[in-house]
Amino acid sequence: MRIENRQRLVVGNWKLNGNLAENAALLGACANAEVRVARTLGVCSPYPYLSQLQSVLANTPVQYGSQDVSRFPKGAYTGEVSAGMVAEFGCQLAIVGHSERRALFGDSDEVVGEKFLRAQQVGLTPVLCVGETLSEREAGMTEVVVARQVGAVIKIAGVAALAGAVVAYEPVWAIGTGKTASPVQAQEVHAFLRTYVAKHAVEISSKLPILYGGSVKKANAAELFGQPDIDGGLIGGASLVADEFLGIWQAL
Numbered sequence: 645m646r647i648e649n650r651q652r653l654v655v656g657n658w659k660l661n662g663n664l665a666e667n668a669a670l671l672g673a674c675a676n677a678e679v680r681v682a683r684t685l686g687v688c689s690p691y692p693y694l695s696q697l698q699s700v701l702a703n704t705p706v707q708y709g710s711q712d713v714s715r716f717p718k719g720a721y722t723g724e725v726s727a728g729m730v731a732e733f734g735c736q737l738a739i740v741g742h743s744e745r746r747a748l749f750g751d752s753d754e755v756v757g758e759k760f761l762r763a764q765q766v767g768l769t770p771v772l773c774v775g776e777t778l779s780e781r782e783a784g785m786t787e788v789v790v791a792r793q794v795g796a797v798i799k800i801a802g803v804a805a806l807a808g809a810v811v812a813y814e815p816v817w818a819i820g821t822g823k824t825a826s827p828v829q830a831q832e833v834h835a836f837l838r839t840y841v842a843k844h845a846v847e848i849s850s851k852l853p854i855l856y857g858g859s860v861k862k863a864n865a866a867e868l869f870g871q872p873d874i875d876g877g878l879i880g881g882a883s884l885v886a887d888e889f890l891g892i893w894q895a896l
């Protein structure tokens with residue numbers, strides 16, 4: 645049964661996309677959407693655009709933030725951007741542990757845990773991504789993998805930290821491939837994740853928003869969001885097209 649007081653949200657992850665002109669049109673459409681507290685809309689852009697997000701979205705209910713943060717708070721770490729710097733732009737959100745960062749940039753479970761902690765320490769809501777690869781799914785390892793990924797964060801940040809966080813289940817084989825997990829497949833993993841967190845803290849688990857990500861479109865969003873443990877979506881490609889993105893959000 646759905647818990648009605650759990651936050652429901654759709655968050656866009658622009659990845660390495662955008663330019664000032666296109667962003668302005670997309671953000672304008674988001675700013676004009678009738679966002680309600682019970683149905684949150686969020687946007688996570690590349691770092692250089694955070695000031696543009698702030699100027700368009702700061703006085704709207706749309707939440708915004710970054711796609712990553714450094715595991716370090718400050719110092720001699722060339723090229724890094726700290727959670728504190730992100731927070732200075734009025735951001736609410738920070739994605740951590742996206743599978744592209746894990747696979748392409750070497751973010752281990754421990755590094756993701758540290759990033760989660762850094763984001764939370766400055767008042768950002770971490771959006772913790774977890775998910776298995778195709779070979780892990782085929783080997784029957786899905787639950788082991790997502791439990792390990794969430795478990796590492798609980799070990800580093802403590803289970804209480806999940807009280808102010810969002811989890812996003814993104815099966816790697818469904819990201820950018822056009823292959824969506826079926827609503828039943830996604831629900832199974834979401835329910836597993838909720839039960840896994842409940843073993844540490846029941847109350848936190850029942851309130852934890854768990855988003856689905858991986859080829860979500862306007863056409864498949866409603867069925868996914870209708871599952872009892874799917875509380876919204878983390879949207880890649882479709883978040884770059886205003887009509888698709890807002891259509892997905894309206895399906896919430």
Ligand code: 13P
Binds near residue numbers: 820
């Ligand atoms: P797509 O929606 O493009 O499959 O990407 C999902 C994703 O990785 C969101 O973080």
